[in-house]
Amino acid sequence: MAFTFSRTNISENQIVFVYEESAFSGVRKIAGKVREDIAKVFGAKPIGIEYTDLKDTAGFFEHPVFFGTVGKSELLDRLAAKGNINLFDIAGGYEVYSFNVVDDLEFDGFTFESAIVIAGSDKRGTIYGLFKLSEMIGISPLSGWLDAVPKKLSELTLTKEDSFTSKTPSVKYRGFFINDEWPAFGNFCNKNFGGFNAKVYEKVFELLLRLKGNYLWPAMWSSVFSDDGPRLKSCELADELGVIMGTSHHEPCMRQGEEYSRLRGPESEYGDAWDFKTNRDGIIRFWKDGIKKRSAFENIYTVGMRGEADTPICAGNSTEDNVNLLRDVIRTQNALIAEGCKKDISDIERLFVLYKEVEPFFWGDDKTGGLENDPVLDGITLMLCDDNYGNLRTLPPEDKRDRTGGWGMYYHFDYHGAPVSYEWFNTNHLPKIWEEMTTAYDNGIRQAWIVNVGDIFTSEYPLSFFLDLAYDFEKWGTSDKNSPANYTKEFVKKNFAMLSEEVNEDIAGLLTGYTRITSRRRTEAMNDRIYAPFIYGECEELIKETDELMKKAQDLYGKLSSDAAPLFYELVYVPLCGNLNIQQMWALTTMNHAYAGIGSTIANSLADEIRARLKADRKLVDKLHGVSKGKWYGMGLSEHIGFTNWCDEECRGPVIHTIEPADKPRLIALIPETGEHTEGGFWSGRTLTLASCLDPLVCGGYVELSTASAGKVSYSVSTQDDFIDIMEPGKSVKGGKSRSIFIFVDRMKLAEREFACGHVVISYEGGIINIDVPVNNPKLSEDLPENTFIYCAGENTDHTKYISIAPSDFTKKNDTDAGGFEIINGLGRSGAALKAYPQNTVFTRLNSPTVTYNVLVPEGGKYNVRVYTTCANPAKPGGNIIFTLAANGSSPADVNMIPDDFAVGDGQKSWEQGVLDNVRVKDTAVELSKGLNEIKIGAITPGFVLEKIVITPEGVTLPYSYLGPKESFHTTRD
C-alpha cells in the first residue's frame, strides 16, 4: 500500500489536508500553498478539512495529510502515542521535521489506506516539512517568485520508504538582504504592489522559506518595514510565517535609518541628530520605542551604530574615542533590548556587524584595544563581512571560534560601492561562493549567514546555493570539491524537470558558462581596456565564448515548451544574455579600437556590431520590462555599462571607432596571436612571425587578412617549403571583411629536424607580405616525468617567452599529516585552482603540504615565477597570505601574496585592483639550471588559492594580457 497522488484521487477528494486550529496560523497558510502546489502538478487541488470535522468525514476518503508542530498538535500527539510516528527524533529540535508515509492508519475507528504525516519540531520545522512535500512532487523552491511551472504528473506514489527525518540546519540563521533597491526593486514594488508592503514581502517570505532560509533584512533605502505593511502588517506576516526579521548591519534595535529620517526634527522627541553623543536621549528613546514596537515578533537585534545612510560613524575621531562610544552604545542597547523584550539579555538574539570602519573598533589598532574581548559583546553574534566583492575580510581567531553568540557572515551578491557597483543581473559564480563560504564555516562562522541580493531578481541561482549550503553543509560543503557543479545539476533538474537530461545539461552549462565569464570580471567593471586585443587571443575568445553561449541560450529559449520557457527566460536567458551581451560589447570595442589603430576596415564592421550590442541591451531590458504584463518592470534598470566612478554617475558607453577606407587597394596581414601586422609595402613592409608552431603540439596557425581600403583586394599565397601546407588561401578579401589563411606544418616531413623555419609569401598589387613560420620539433627523452613543462620560445617572439602552468598539472603532490592540496574545479579565472585543506589551519614548514612542478629550460640563470592566486584577503587586518616557493630543493622562500600597503577598503589600490581583476599576482625570482628543474610550492596560511604559474627568463616582459598566457606545452602520460 502507498500514498498515491493522482488527479483522480484528488478530484474524488481521496486526498485531504487536515488542519488543526491549534496549529501556527503560518503553518496553516503554508499548507494552503502546498495544496496549490499539488494542484499545479496534478491538475486538481486537494481539499482541506478541519481536524474537528475529521471524524465526520473520515469515512469518505483514504489519504489524509496530517501536519503539525510538536506541542501544538493533538493529532501528532495521538499518532505518536499510537506509534504511528515517532516524535522523539524531532521534539526539542531546531527547525527539524519528520516526514512520514503511514499505511493503514487507524484513527478514531477509521482506517486510512495511507497517510502522510509531517511533524515539525517548531514552526519552521513544520513549514520546511510541508514545503518538502511540494519539492517531492516537483515544485521548484523558486515557484511563487519566478514563473516556475512544475512538470505535470499523472500520478506519484510515496511509500514508507520515503519517510525520513530532516537534519538540523548547519547554520542557525540563513537569509538575505534586499538592498540598493533603487531603481530596480523599488520600481518593481511600486508597479506590482503599490509599495514596499506586505504583499511584496509575502512573495519574499515564501521564496526565503522554500529555500529553507529563515532570516531577512528588508529593503531600507526608502521604506520602513515596520510602517509600510501598511503599519505592522509586514512584521506580523513575517512572524506568522516564521521569518526572523533583522535590520541591516547599520540599523540597530529594529529601527531603520529611514524611520529616523521620518521621525526626526527640531520638535521631535527623538531629536534631530543621528548622534549618540549630542542626542543621546533622543536616540535612546528612538531605540526604546522601536524595540517596544517590534518585541512581540521574532527578531534578531542588530546592535552597534554607524553613521547615517551606511556611512562611517564619527569619521574624524580617534579609534579610542570610537571604541568607547561603541561600547557605550552597545551596553545601552543591550539594556534597552532586555527591558523591551522582558527577557534575560542572554536569551535574545543580537548581532553586531563588523562592517568596513567598524572592523578596527573591534580588532583595535596599534595603540588602542578594540572590543574584541569586551564582555559587552558576550552572547552577541559577531557578524564578519566579505569585502563587498565576495572575499571574506577576516576570519574568527582560532581561540574564539566557539565564543558565545558565535559568528556570522554578511556576504554580497550585489554591491553599491567602490571600486565599482554591481547591481544589475547576477554576476556571481558558485565556485567562488563555495570556496569563501566553506572557509567561513570551517573557521567557525555558523551562527548567521546573510547575503545581500540587491533586487533578488537573477540572483536566485547563487541564492539557492548559498541557502542550501547553509542548510546542508554536510552535503554541499567542504567535503565535495565539486559541489558547485553538482549543485547546478540538481538545481536545474529541480527547476526543469519537464525537460530532457540533455537539455538540463545544456542549461547547467549555460548557468556555469555565463557566471564563469562574469567571475573573471564583473560586467559593470568591464571596459575596452581589460582583455588584450590579439595577445593570446583572449579578446577574440571572449567574443567567441559569449557568442556561443548567447546563441545556445537563444536557440534553447526558442525551442522550449511554454511551461519551461518563462522560468528559463528569468533564470538563465536574462542574466546570461544581459551580461554576456555587454561583456562581448566591450571585447568588440577593444577589437574595434585595435583594428582602427592599424587602419583595418574590420574596425567599421566591428563598429556596427558594437551598435548592435547596445541595441540588444536596450531590447533585452525593454522586453524584460514588458513580459507577463510588466511583472518585472524595473528589474533591468540598474546601470551596467562603463562605470567611471564607483557609482553610475558619469558612466560611459563604448567609444566607437570608425575609419575612412583608403582608395588604393591595401591589404593588411595580421598575426592574430600578437597583433603584429604589415601591409607589405616596399619601404615599410615587415616580416611577420607566426609563432604558434613553436609549441610542439601545435601543427598550424593562421594569418588574418583584411583591407585598409574599401574594395576587394586580390592576392596570392605561396610557399617553397615542403613541410608547409596552405589551406583555404582564398584569392581576395573584401573591405570590412577578414580572411584567415591557415598555415599547417607537416611535422612528419621535418623528420629529425628539431627546428625549422618555414616561409610563406602573400603577394598583392600593393606589396609583398613575408611570414616566417618557426617550428619547434623536439625529440623528447622518454625519461621525462609526466607534466614536464618545456620552454619552447622563439628568438624574436617575445610573447612566447614563458612557461605557463595550470596548477592542477603538478608532477608530484606531497600531502602531510597536517593536510594536502586539493583541486577545486571551476574556481578562478582559469577554470581550476589548488588549495590546501583543512582550510582552518596555518601550516608550518615542517608539516606544509606541497605540490611540485617540473620545468625544462634551455639555459640556466635567473627566472621570474609569477604566481596568480585568488584575491583572497588575509584572515586578519594587517595579516599576510604566505606560501613557500623552492626551486630544485633549495631552501623554500616565504612568499607573501599581500602587498605591503594592502588594506581592504574604499580607495585602497591593491585591494581594488584585486577585486576588479579577481586575481592577485606575485613575482618571485628563482635560479634555474639548464635542463630539468623542480619548482615546489608549499601551503602556509589559509587563503592561498593557486590559479596559475608563469615562468619567464629574467628581463622578459610579456605583452599585456588580462588572463596571462595559456598553459604551455608539457609531457602527459599516454
Place this chain on the structure above:
Amino acid sequence: MAFTFSRTNISENQIVFVYEESAFSGVRKIAGKVREDIAKVFGAKPIGIEYTDLKDTAGFFEHPVFFGTVGKSELLDRLAAKGNINLFDIAGGYEVYSFNVVDDLEFDGFTFESAIVIAGSDKRGTIYGLFKLSEMIGISPLSGWLDAVPKKLSELTLTKEDSFTSKTPSVKYRGFFINDEWPAFGNFCNKNFGGFNAKVYEKVFELLLRLKGNYLWPAMWSSVFSDDGPRLKSCELADELGVIMGTSHHEPCMRQGEEYSRLRGPESEYGDAWDFKTNRDGIIRFWKDGIKKRSAFENIYTVGMRGEADTPICAGNSTEDNVNLLRDVIRTQNALIAEGCKKDISDIERLFVLYKEVEPFFWGDDKTGGLENDPVLDGITLMLCDDNYGNLRTLPPEDKRDRTGGWGMYYHFDYHGAPVSYEWFNTNHLPKIWEEMTTAYDNGIRQAWIVNVGDIFTSEYPLSFFLDLAYDFEKWGTSDKNSPANYTKEFVKKNFAMLSEEVNEDIAGLLTGYTRITSRRRTEAMNDRIYAPFIYGECEELIKETDELMKKAQDLYGKLSSDAAPLFYELVYVPLCGNLNIQQMWALTTMNHAYAGIGSTIANSLADEIRARLKADRKLVDKLHGVSKGKWYGMGLSEHIGFTNWCDEECRGPVIHTIEPADKPRLIALIPETGEHTEGGFWSGRTLTLASCLDPLVCGGYVELSTASAGKVSYSVSTQDDFIDIMEPGKSVKGGKSRSIFIFVDRMKLAEREFACGHVVISYEGGIINIDVPVNNPKLSEDLPENTFIYCAGENTDHTKYISIAPSDFTKKNDTDAGGFEIINGLGRSGAALKAYPQNTVFTRLNSPTVTYNVLVPEGGKYNVRVYTTCANPAKPGGNIIFTLAANGSSPADVNMIPDDFAVGDGQKSWEQGVLDNVRVKDTAVELSKGLNEIKIGAITPGFVLEKIVITPEGVTLPYSYLGPKESFHTTRD
C-alpha cells in the same frame, strides 16, 4: 612724345617688333611670346617684321620694338653708334639688359615717333629684357604656366623715364628641380603632353625664364631628359631658350640615373653595376658618352657619385674608403668633362652636392680628413643643402666663403623622405625661406641656388619669392626684415592687377594665412595628437582660423570675375583649402577624441564634421582634376593624410570616435581652456575653476555645456557674487550641441580687492555644477617698466603657472658695435621672432648684442626658463647653437639649443622632432628673486632665432600643448 600701347596702335600696325636673323633663335621665340602677351593685354597682337624688311616698311609705322644681344645685333650696334642707346653699361655683363624708350628715333632716313630698344648683354639678358616688357604691361611671370589673365588695358604709355639698365643677378645660377614627380607631375605630363617631353619643358622653361631663373634640374624618376624630348629635343630647346641644364645632385656628368637603368645589362658596354669599383670602365664609358651627347649645350656638370636612385654610396665602407673613392671619381669626371667639352676644366661649370651622407666625405670625421681642402674640388661649386625640411644643414666656413667655384644651395619646397614626405600642395612659408636663404647668401652661398619644387604646381608662390630673392637680393634680402610681407603684396598685385587693392590685401592675407598655419606643422605631418585639445584653446583656435580662411577663400572665389578666378583657384584656393581642410580635419579629430573621452555628444557632431572634411578633400582633388578639361589632372594625387611612415605606405585617415548617448538627462560642464569637466553628480561632482580672469586684463571667460544624453537638458545658472555677470546663460542644451555660458567679471565692483573668487552654480535635474572664478585684480605700481611680465597664476590651476613672453616684448635691447637683435615679422610658430644681425658673425661675450625681459614673481626661488627657437641646424656638423642667459645681472650662462645626440639625418630623433614641430625647446634653471627680475638673452652663434620664452616655478609641469602657452599679462606703454 612717348611709346603708347593701345589696341588702335597695334591693330593699325603702328607697333612692330623687328627681328634680326642674327639674333639667338631663343630670343626671337621669346619676342613672339611677348607679342602674344601684348595681345592679351590690349586685344591685338603687334606684327613682327624682319630687320631686312625694315627699310621697306619703316614708313608705315611709328613705334618699332627693337631687341638684341650685344655682339649679335647690327641694329644695336648702329643705335649705339648713333647714341640712341648706350651699350657700355651692359656689354660684357652677365644676364643684364638695358630697356630704352627712345623718342624721335631716326633710322635709315626714317623717323620713328618712339621706339623701345631692349639690349641684352647675352642671350638671357635679352630674354629677361623682353619679358620685362611683358611684366611692364601687366603680364604675370606665371602666365603660360598658370591661368593668369592680365588686366586688359586700353592703353599704356612708356616714356624715356621708363628707361633703365637692369642689375646683375645676385645669384649666378637660379633654378628649380622637378622631383618626386609621381603620381602628380607624371600623370599631368602623360595626360596633357604624352610624356616628359619638350612640350612640357617648353612650359617649364618659360616659367623659369619669366621668373628670371636660368637653371633647371629635370624630372628624373622615370624619364631621361636627353632622350625623351623625344631624343635631344628638350636639350636643344633648353639651350635655345638660354636655360642651363643640370642633373640632380646624384646624377653626374649630365647622365641621369634612369638612363643607366635603360642602358645597363650583362651585354652592355656600360656594364651592369652602378659601382665605380667593380665596373669602373663601364661607368667611365657611360659618363664619357653622356658628356659627348650633351657637351654642345649649356650645362652645369654635377660631379661626385651616390648610390642608385638617391641612395648612399658604399654604405658599409669606412669614411676613408669613401673619401678616396670620391676623390678618384671626381678626378676622373673632371678629366672626362674637360675632354668631352674640349675646354680647360676651370672654364667649365661643375657642381658637387654635399647631400646627406656625402657631407661627411667632404668635412671628414675624427679619424679621416674629408675632401674639404682637396684641389680636386677647385673650381667646382660646392652645393650645400638644407635638411630637406628647409633648414640649412651647414654653412661655408668663414675662411672659404670666397673659394673658386663658390657655393651653392640645394633647397626643398617638397620632399620625399623621412621623417614625413610632403609632396602635395605647398606648405612653405615665406619668412622661413627668407630667413634661411638670406643666411645662405650672407654666408657666401651665391653661386647657385636650386630648389626642389616637386610637381611645381602650388609652389609657384614660394618659387617666385625664391627666384626673386636670388635675382635681386638687394631688394628682397637681409636689408628688408619685412620682405616676405612686402613681397607677397607685390606678388598679389602682379597677378591680380584687375582686382581692387582691398581684394588684393585679402588675397595676400590668404596666402600668408594658410602658409603660416602649414609652417607650424606641415599638413602631411599632422595627426590627431599634435594640437592639444582644450589646453590654451589651441586646437579650437586652429579650427577657427582654418574655418575663417577657408570661408574667406570660398567667398572670394565665388565673387571673382572670370579673368581672376582661375588663377586665384590655382594659386590660392587649391593650396589653401587643400591644406587647411586637412589641418582642420585633424584638429576636429583631436576634439572628437577628447569629447568622446568625456562622453559628450559633441563627439558625434564632430564625427560628422570630420567625415565632411574627408569628403571635401576628395571633392577638392576631383574638382582640380576636372577643371580646364583636366589640365591639372594628377596634381592632387599625392598622399597627404596620416603618414605613419616617411612614405605614404600604411598611411591612415582619422579614426572617428562616436558614442552612444545616455538615456538619463546628463549635462557636462567643461572649462574650455583646460578640458576640466564635471556632470555635477552627487558623488562624483567636482568644482571647476574658470581661471581666465587670473589675467588682470581679462574680464571674462566661458563654461561650455553639452550633454552626455541624446535629448535636451534644461538647467539654470546663478551666482551670488555682485561682481559676476552671467551673459547668455540659456536654459537648455540639446544633444550634440554645445552652449557657452559667458561669465563676466566687473572689476570696477572689486574696487581695492586685489583678489577675489567668484562662484557660479549651474543646476539641472542630474546634479549641481559648481564653478569657481578666481580673479586677480592687482594694483600695479606705476614705476614698473614697460613690458614687465607679471606672474598671475592661480593656486589650483596648474595650467596658469607660467609667464609666457613673445620675444619682441623686451624691455631693453642692447645693440653693440658687432651687431644687434632685430624682429623678423611672420617668422616662427608665434608670428614673430628675434635674431641677431649680421648673421654671418659669431659674437663673443664681449660684443654680444642682448635683449632684456622684465618679470615680476611673487616668490623667490628656482624657476625654469624654457626657450623656444626655430629648428635651425648648427653651421657645421657636430656644432652648437649657443646663446647666453642671465638673471638679474648674474654671469651669463652659455645655453646650447642643440641636444648632445643631435645630428641631421634620417632616423635622428632630435632632428626629426625639430623639423616636424618646427621648433626647438630648451630648459634652463635660473634663480629669481621675489619681485622684479631681469632676464637677459645674448646672441653668440648664428642660427639662434628666438620664438618664445616660458618661465615656470620649479616643479611645475604645464599641461601638454603644441604651441605652448600664449603671451602673459604684461605692462604696456600707454
